[in-house]
Amino acid sequence: MNLFNIIDEIENVDQExxxxxxxxxxxxxGFLNFGTKVTVAAMxxxxxxxxxxxxxxxxxxxxxxxxFALTLEYLEAEFYTMGVxxxxxxxxxxxxxxxxxxRDHENQHVTFLKTALGADAVSKPTFDFTAGGAFSxxxxxxxxxxxxxxxxxxxxxxxxxxxxxGLMGNKDVLTAALNIHSVEARHASHLRQMRKAxxxxxxxxKPWITGANDTGIGAAVDAVYAGEDNKNQAGVEITQLNGxxxxxxxxxxxxxxxxxxxxxxxxxxxxxxxx
Amino acid sequence: MEEITVNTKxxxxxxxxxxRYAGAGVAIATLTVAGCKKNHNDMPNPxxxxxxxxxxxxxxxxxxxxxxLEAAFYTKVADTPYSGITSQENSFxxxxxxHEIAHREFFKAAIGGNAIKGLEVDFSSINFGSRDSVLAAxxxxxxxxxxxxxxxxxLIQDSKYLLLAGKIVSVEARHAALIRDLISNGxxxxxxxxxMHGLDTSRSPGEVLKIASVYxxxxxxxxxxxxx
Numbered sequence: 332m333n334l335f336n337i338i339d340e341i342e343n344v345d346q347e348x349x350x351x352x353x354x355x356x357x358x359x360x361g362f363l364n365f366g367t368k369v370t371v372a373a374m375x376x377x378x379x380x381x382x383x384x385x386x387x388x389x390x391x392x393x394x395x396x397x398x399f400a401l402t403l404e405y406l407e408a409e410f411y412t413m414g415v416x417x418x419x420x421x422x423x424x425x426x427x428x429x430x431x432x433x434r435d436h437e438n439q440h441v442t443f444l445k446t447a448l449g450a451d452a453v454s455k456p457t458f459d460f461t462a463g464g465a466f467s468x469x470x471x472x473x474x475x476x477x478x479x480x481x482x483x484x485x486x487x488x489x490x491x492x493x494x495x496x497g498l499m500g501n502k503d504v505l506t507a508a509l510n511i512h513s514v515e516a517r518h519a520s521h522l523r524q525m526r527k528a529x530x531x532x533x534x535x536x537k538p539w540i541t542g543a544n545d546t547g548i549g550a551a552v553d554a555v556y557a558g559e560d561n562k563n564q565a566g567v568e569i570t571q572l573n574g575x576x577x578x579x580x581x582x583x584x585x586x587x588x589x590x591x592x593x594x595x596x597x598x599x600x601x602x603x604x605x606x
Numbered sequence: 607m608e609e610i611t612v613n614t615k616x617x618x619x620x621x622x623x624x625x626r627y628a629g630a631g632v633a634i635a636t637l638t639v640a641g642c643k644k645n646h647n648d649m650p651n652p653x654x655x656x657x658x659x660x661x662x663x664x665x666x667x668x669x670x671x672x673x674x675l676e677a678a679f680y681t682k683v684a685d686t687p688y689s690g691i692t693s694q695e696n697s698f699x700x701x702x703x704x705h706e707i708a709h710r711e712f713f714k715a716a717i718g719g720n721a722i723k724g725l726e727v728d729f730s731s732i733n734f735g736s737r738d739s740v741l742a743a744x745x746x747x748x749x750x751x752x753x754x755x756x757x758x759x760x761l762i763q764d765s766k767y768l769l770l771a772g773k774i775v776s777v778e779a780r781h782a783a784l785i786r787d788l789i790s791n792g793x794x795x796x797x798x799x800x801x802m803h804g805l806d807t808s809r810s811p812g813e814v815l816k817i818a819s820v821y822x823x824x825x826x827x828x829x830x831x832x833x834x
Contacts, residue, residue: 425791432795439804492772496765509756510805512772516779517795517806524787537701538784539777565716565770572711574704575681579711583704588773 393501396494398453399594400508401444403490405455406601407483408437413460414480417470426525433480433518440511447504462603465551477526478533478548484519485540486555486592486600488512493591516589539586554600558590656722660830662763667722668811668831669771670713672754675821676747677706678727683744688737695788702744702781709774716770726823741789748782749799749807750817751775756808761832779806810834 411434414420421427445452460469460479469475491512498505520538527536532547543560544553562569562584569584579587592600658667680703687696714721733739755775762768783794799807809817812833815826 428792429794432792436795436800436804439802443803443805488776492769492776495759495768495772499762499765499768502760506756506760506808507805509759509772509775510808513752513756513775513779513806514795514800514804516776517783517800520780520783521787521794524784538698539701539705539780564712564773565766567712567715569708569712572708572715574707574711575684579704579708583701583708586701587705587708587777589776590773591769 392497393504394448394451396497397444397448399494400491401441401448401453402456403487403601404437404440404444406458406604407487408441409458410460410483411437413470414476420470420473420476422473429521429525436514457606458604459606460604474529477522477529481519481522481526481546482552482555484515484522486597487515488519488589489592490597491515492589493593540589541582542585554596560585561590564588655825655827657827658722658831659720661832662767663717663720664831665758665762666713666717666767668758670710670717670721671725672751672818673706673710673713674725675727675818676751677710679729679743679747680706682729682734683740686734688735688740690737698784705777728821728823731820741785744785745789748778748785750814751778752782753807753809754814756806757810
């Protein structure tokens with residue numbers, strides 16, 4: 332993967348973007364005046380709306396998508412960096428090593444996306460992983476930390492999946508995004524195994540997602556799993572297909588396909604964590 | 607059940623469909639000369655192996671072939687559990703088998719009349735009685751599957767197929783991570799599959815089929831399968 336090629340190709344795709352946006356300068360100014368939180372958290376989505384207007388149809392909004400991805404990676408990277416640094420939070424040994432591995436990947440994703448975006452990269456937001464106090468013990472209670480980690484990874488998988496179509500205009504960027512997407516899924520699988528091993532509400536958790544919200548965390552994370560209970564793919568009812576014996580079960584039908592989330596839904600999920 | 611609309615712009619595919627209806631060998635020979643002069647070298651010959659088609663249909667058949675392989679493997683694992691298998695492992699393998707069968711049957715239904723036939727597999731290199739052998743093969747299949755979908759994304763023309771590939775690849779990645787952890791806890795995303803930028807592996811269809819060919823007896827005709 333050649334980063335410089337990616338940068339060149341983004342510029343090629345988007346070189347007319349400023350020209351296209353010129354008639355919309357007033358609208359852009361309006362978005363920028365919303366204040367820090369809106370600018371940082373909603374900018375990718377806001378840019379998407381602007382591009383939609385500018386092009387008059389769904390755009391090749393590659394920079395906007397990459398900045399959206401970067402925002403999520405900033406969140407994950409800081410979350411694990413703080414978690415690994417929190418004294419006594421993560422048990423030494425396998426758990427600590429796994430969190431270190433994941434932390435390193437998320438920081439690598441941040442670096443990768445920032446390099447690809449260059450001067451157009453958004454700045455790192457200020458995060459509050461307690462979400463205004465809702466998860467006040469996130470860096471002192473291991474189970475809270477694990478639960479949030481799983482939720483962030485499952486959200487990340489859905490977020491990248493939802494943006495793949497928008498990256499089709501640049502094959503190298505698309506491939507890079509897919510290669511990040513499956514790493515997030517590997518993380519999610521491992522974190523789900525770690526939570527299962529803790530027992531309690533997560534005792535029956537699987538590495539894959541069963542139905543809508545199998546987390547045992549409760550309704551607070553319903554939005555993260557909304558739609559994961561889909562059993563119809565491209566017009567095919569999966570539960571009507573033949574399985575090993577009888578038809579494919581309802582659980583297998585939902586587990587065998589992960590579902591996407593829109594950028595809007597993802598930003599609503601992470602918004603409480605951005606100051 | 608609604609089938610996915612195929613890309614009928616594809617010349618090879620159109621010709622093939624037409625020829626199926628044309629039927630007789632003599633008529634095919636005539637048409638080859640009269641109607642397909644431009645691309646007659648691309649003329650699929652049934653004796654050349656199972657023809658994947660071209661464009662997105664070929665990619666879907668490529669995914670269908672890989673899912674057939676995985677489903678057959680896990681079906682065998684579930685039917686003939688290795689010695690010392692735990693109930694938890696058995697449960698994992700049953701789930702994964704069902705996921706792969708769901709993927710296989712989905713592609714079969716979605717591709718419809720353009721689907722390749724059921725492939726004959728060759729698992730003679732795998733010792734199904736041995737945990738180590740089964741897990742090593744499962745790891746190879748899952749990592750290969752992830753890299754195959756990641757690598758095929760750029761070749762897909764229709765965004766709805768790209769989304770479908772995305773829906774499946776993350777499930778394969780969840781499988782891969784679990785299998786790797788069963789072999790060695792913590793190896794779910796180690797540096798044999800994830801590079802220094804935190805990126806997973808992607809492989810071209812040609813690379814994937816070369817690796818998969820050891821497990822496939824049926825001769826494949828992938829001459830029009832997009833590749834790079």
